[in-house]
Amino acid sequence: MLKTNNMLGIVIKDYYETFCLKKNIIGMIFSLSVILLVVPLIDNLYAFVLIVGITLPMMGASTLQSSMEQDEISKFDQILLTFPITRQ
16 A cells, blocks of 8 residues: 555656646647647648657657656655565
């Protein structure tokens, strides 16, 4: 039970750092708006697949990177080492 609560806390922390901080949500909205503006202007299927294939993974990676950046600022890795570990 304790392990589940710790993992839930980590997931909630990452959600908050990714989607609830103002600077991160502004970046996500900007990226999504650029994609929505560029996609209708593309008339070639290859260019469409290339743009979508590059930009969508970059948006996901930037989301994870912002969460990792917040972890480094707060030294969360050192706090994580103090969490109890069970055999379950």
